[in-house]
Amino acid sequence: MKQKTKIIISVIALLVLGTAASIQASRGRTSGVEVRTEEIELRDLVEVVTASGNIRALRTVDVSSEVSAKVSELLVDEGEDVLRGQILLRLEPDQYRASVARTEASLAQARAGQTQQEANLLQAERDLNRLLALRARDTVLVSGLQVDDARTRVDVAVATLTSSQHGVSQWQASVDEAMEQLSKTIFRAPMDGKVTRLNVEEGQTVIIGTMNNAGSLVLTISDLSVIEVVVQVDETDVPAISIGDSASIRIDAFGDREFTGHVTEIGNSAINPPSRQAAGQQAAIDFEVVLTLELNDAVLRPDLSATADIVTESRAKVLGVPIIALTVREEEPDTSAADYSEDDELDDVEGVFMVSDGTVTFTAVEVGIAGQEYFEILSGISVGDTVVAGPYQRIRQLRNGDAVRSTDEPVIN
Numbered sequence: 001m002k003q004k005t006k007i008i009i010s011v012i013a014l015l016v017l018g019t020a021a022s023i024q025a026s027r028g029r030t031s032g033v034e035v036r037t038e039e040i041e042l043r044d045l046v047e048v049v050t051a052s053g054n055i056r057a058l059r060t061v062d063v064s065s066e067v068s069a070k071v072s073e074l075l076v077d078e079g080e081d082v083l084r085g086q087i088l089l090r091l092e093p094d095q096y097r098a099s100v101a102r103t104e105a106s107l108a109q110a111r112a113g114q115t116q117q118e119a120n121l122l123q124a125e126r127d128l129n130r131l132l133a134l135r136a137r138d139t140v141l142v143s144g145l146q147v148d149d150a151r152t153r154v155d156v157a158v159a160t161l162t163s164s165q166h167g168v169s170q171w172q173a174s175v176d177e178a179m180e181q182l183s184k185t186i187f188r189a190p191m192d193g194k195v196t197r198l199n200v201e202e203g204q205t206v207i208i209g210t211m212n213n214a215g216s217l218v219l220t221i222s223d224l225s226v227i228e229v230v231v232q233v234d235e236t237d238v239p240a241i242s243i244g245d246s247a248s249i250r251i252d253a254f255g256d257r258e259f260t261g262h263v264t265e266i267g268n269s270a271i272n273p274p275s276r277q278a279a280g281q282q283a284a285i286d287f288e289v290v291l292t293l294e295l296n297d298a299v300l301r302p303d304l305s306a307t308a309d310i311v312t313e314s315r316a317k318v319l320g321v322p323i324i325a326l327t328v329r330e331e332e333p334d335t336s337a338a339d340y341s342e343d344d345e346l347d348d349v350e351g352v353f354m355v356s357d358g359t360v361t362f363t364a365v366e367v368g369i370a371g372q373e374y375f376e377i378l379s380g381i382s383v384g385d386t387v388v389a390g391p392y393q394r395i396r397q398l399r400n401g402d403a404v405r406s407t408d409e410p411v412i413n
Helices: 002-028 094-137 144-183 392-397
Strands: 031-037 043-064 067-072 087-091 186-188 192-197 217-234 246-251 258-270 284-294 304-321 327-330 350-356 359-364 368-371 372-378 386-390 404-406
Touching: 031 258, 031 327, 031 392, 043 192, 043 368, 087 217, 144 284, 217 304, 246 284, 284 304, 304 386, 386 392
Parallel strands: 031 404
Antiparallel strands: 031 386, 043 217, 043 304, 067 087, 087 186, 192 217, 217 284, 246 258, 246 304, 258 284, 304 372, 327 350, 350 359, 350 386, 368 372
């Protein structure tokens, strides 16, 4: 019986020791801060500046009315393609035709008066020449006073003819003006393009602009053969952008579809400079950047909202670390330096936490361009190294020598 009891006790002891060893091993496996890690590899990185704005046509012409009248005939619809010189609409011309008729009648009358004055001048010159010839033969028959009177009549006839000629010129100008006004009742396309806005209907009266009234904007024609995207770029990003930089463009109306383009214009002055801002206002300083879309088959319209990712730098096959992995620590003081002092201010150093044998070491790195998710690393780490890649709060709290364990599961800060 005693022998059996000893055996049972021995078995229990072995079980207890085994359980303790298992618990200790489990504790070893679960010790350390739980983090995400990532192995360093070569990547293709692209640095972009993201900005939003709107679509616009390369050229847009607003057609306004220069005369007041009712629309008698509307020959185009909004969205219709038109050719340069094509008739778009007509206004009622009656009052302008009447004005042409009145001025033409007055011009005819003025010309008749001019013809009469030309005849009067011709007669006065003949009379003068006849008297001069007679006086040359006989000074008694024709006196000097008669000759002077004849010369006066010629001078008066010349003056009267000149006045008549001015009158004809004035009435000719009136006719030309009336004809021009009449021609303005017919609207023609100023260029090839698409009617992107139509603001009138048949029977509607259009008016001319005045100092206090802009007048009627009849329609807008846009040249959509070239489409531009105008975006607003923050002042801190403008220096990185150059003419010719490529861009990926997303237009809200087309969902996830991406368009390509390139930078064709960079504004030289701010859209809303400080000099135009109200006192105490601190609005963002943005610059206008224009991108030209590559040819595509999409039906685009002016004013559509768009977002552009402008590629400012690109790198192929470079070391990359997750953006979240990069952190800042104070540099380690060189206590062995002859001029070392505890009061010396220490600079901040960018770096990552490298993982080796379950512990981390802060390693300073030199950073290149910033991609969408990764930083380019110029020095400090190598391909195959493992770094802590999250969560952010854990990285902030890490110190040299901390024990960590890697997990592929989501980690809660």
